[in-house]
Amino acid sequence: MKRSDRTYSTGDKVTRTTVTVLMWLLPLLLVVPNIALDITEISYSALDRAVNFLLPVGVWLLLCSLWKRPGRTALFLIPIMVLCAFQIVLLFLYGESIIAIDMFLNVATTNPSEAGELLGSLSTAIITVLALYLPPIGVAIWLTVSKTSLNRARRRPAIVAGGVLATAGLVCLMSDVAVSDYRPDRKLFPVNVVSNMFCAAGRTERTETYYANSRNFSFDATDTRYTAQPEIYVLIVGETSRAGNWQLFGYDRPTNPRLSRREGLVCCPKALSESNTTHKSVPLMLSHLSAVEFGDSIYRSRGIMDVFKDAGYATAWLSNQKRNHSLIDFFGREADETCFITDDGTRHYDDELCGLLDSFLMRNKSRKCFVVLHTYGSHFCYKERYPERFSRFTPDSPCDASADNRERLINAYDNSIRYIDTVLDSIIGIVERRNVPASVVYAADHGEDIYDDDRRRFLHASPTPTYRQLHVPMFVWMSDSYRKTYPEKSECVRTNSGKDISTSRSVFHTLLSLAGADTRFLDTRAALCETAYTPPERVYLNDYDEAVPLRESGLRDEDFRQLQAAGISYGSLSEHGESLADGGFHLDGGVGVEYRRHGLF
Helix, strand or coil, X not given: CCHHHCECCCCCHHHHHHHHHHHHHHHHHHCHXXXXXXXXXXXXXXXXXXXXXXXXXXXXXXXXXXXXXXXXXXXXCHHHHHHHHHHHHHHHHHCCCCCCHHHHHHHHHCCHHHHHHHHHCCHHHHHHHHHHHHHHHHHHHHHHHCCXXXXXHHHHHHHHXXXXXXXXXXXXXXXXXXXXXXXXXXXXXXXXXXXXXXXXXXXXXXXXXXXXXXXXXXXCCEECCCCXXXXXXXXEEECXXXXXXXXXXXXXXXXXXXXXXXXXXXXXXXXECCCCCHHHHHHHHHCCCCCCCHHHHHHHCXXXXXXXXXXXXXXXXXXXXXXXXXXHHHHHHCCCEEEEHHHHCCCCCCCHHHHHHHHHHHHCCCCCEEEEEECCCCCCCHXXXXXXXXXXXXXXXXXXXXXXXXXXXXXXXXHHHHHHHHHHHHHHHHHHCCCCCEEEEEEECCCCEECCCCCCCEECCCCCCCHHHHECCEEEEECHHHHHHCHHHHHHHHHHCCCCEEHHHHHHHHHHHHHCEXXXXXXXXXXXXXXXXXXXXXXXXXXXXXXXXXXXXXXXXHHHXXXXXXXXXXXXXXXXXXXXXXXXXXXXXXXXXXHHHCCCC
C-alpha cells in the first residue's frame, strides 16, 4: 500500500487525530445556524426546535462518517457551508429569521456599490463566518490531496451516533407533522433555504418574461377633465425612510426645517407600507393591485405610467437608483422619457433629480405632465447619501454596522433625512413656480431598523418586519391653483390624511383621482381625495407573497405597542368580519368583503 493512500488505524497520530476531529466537528459547525434559529425564532414549538437540530446534525454526521475520506466529503459540503455563512451574517443583521426568498432577490437586484458598503461594515460577522468555515475547508483540502482516509472501526461510533440522532429527528418530524401544520420547507434549515432559492429563481423567471405576460393588459384610461390646461402631478418614491425620524411626524430633531414651513403640505401620520422590501413595495405603489392580489398578478399587470399615457399626459421616470432588471425598471421604461442618472457608473446625490424635473417640465410646459422621481433617500450607508455640508448632527462617521455605533448611525441617518427635506422642498418649489394646478405625492417604500431595542435589528427586508420598517412618511402637497380649482379634492385629502393609510394601496389610486384620470381599475375607496375613502385592512405581504393580517406578520409586542402609541390601528378581520385586535376596527362590506373574496381569510 502506498503511504499516501494508507488508512490511519495506526501510524501518524497527528493526521489520524485531524481527520477524526474533522469528521466529528464539521457536523456541529453545519448546525450552528440551526442552534441560533432554535434560540431566536419564537414561533418555533419544542418539536420544531428538536427537528431543526436532531435531524440535520444526524444527517451531517452520517455523511461525514459513512465514507472513508471525510476530507472529500467536507469539500462536497462547501455549498452548505456557504449557506450557513450567509445565514449567520443575516442573524448578525436581524437577530432572527432564515434566508428568505426576498433576500435572494435582494442579492440579485442590489448593485455592487450597495453590497460593498454593507459588507464593509459587517466585519465582525464576516470574521466570524471565516473563522468557522475556512479552517475545515483548508483541512479538507489537505486531507483530500494527501488521500487520507479513516478505517471503519474509527468511523463506527460516528455512524452509530449519526443514525441515532437522525432517527430521533425523523420521529420528531413525524410527530410534528401529526400534531401541527409543520412544513420542513419553511422551518428546517437548510431545507427551507434551498426551497426559498428555487422560489426566488421562479420569481426571477416570471420577471424576465414580464413583457410577454403583460402585453395584453390595458388600463384603457381617459382624462375626465377634458381640458387642455396644463397640470402637473409628481410622485416621489422615497427610499428607506421611517416616519419616526421626521420632524413632520413628531421627531424632536429639526430634520424637516423646510417642509415644516411649506404651505399646502398635508401629512399622513398613520401610513404603513405593506412590504419592507423595495422590489415589492414600489411595484405595489405603482400598480392598481393590493397586497392580496400581488402574487402572480403583478407579473401580468402594467404600472401607473400607462394610465397617464393613456390619459394624454407627458410622462417621465427620473431615477437615482441603478437599473436592476426588476419590475420597477419595467414600469419606469413605459414613460415617454426615462433617465437613470447612475448609468454613468458614478455616485449621485438626489438633488440632481431636481434639474432633470425642471428641464422636463420646461420642455412640456403646454402639456399635462406626470413624473415619477425615484430617490436614493436614506439607504445605507447613510453617510454617503448627503453632501458634507449637511452634517448637522455629529459625529456621523464611521458608520460601521454595530450596536455600539448606534449614535453615529442615527446622526448620519438624521442628516440624510434633513438633506432629503431640502430635495423634496426644492421639487415642490419647481412645480409651484409653474402656477398651474399641481400636486406632489411623497411616500417611502419602507423604513429601517437601526439597533433600536434589545432585538438589535439593523436595516430592512428581514422576513419578519418591525414597526420601524413599516411606519413610513407620506405627504400630499397641492398647489394654491389646485386647491382653488379642485377644492373638494383638497378638502378630502385633509379630511382623510389623519386616518389609517396604506401607501401600498393608496398611492396609485390617489394620484389617479387627483389628476382626474379614470380607468376601470380605479378604486375610490383607496383614494385619499375621495369621500368614499375607506381605511385599509392592515395586512403584510410576507416572504411567500401571502397577504397576512398584521397580527400574523411576525411583529412583536414591542412593535404593537409602538403602533398603538402612534394611534395606528392594526386589527385584522376574522372570517366573520370581527375585529381581533385591541384598537382594531370593523369594516362592513367594502374592503373586508374584497379580501375575503380573494381568499385571505
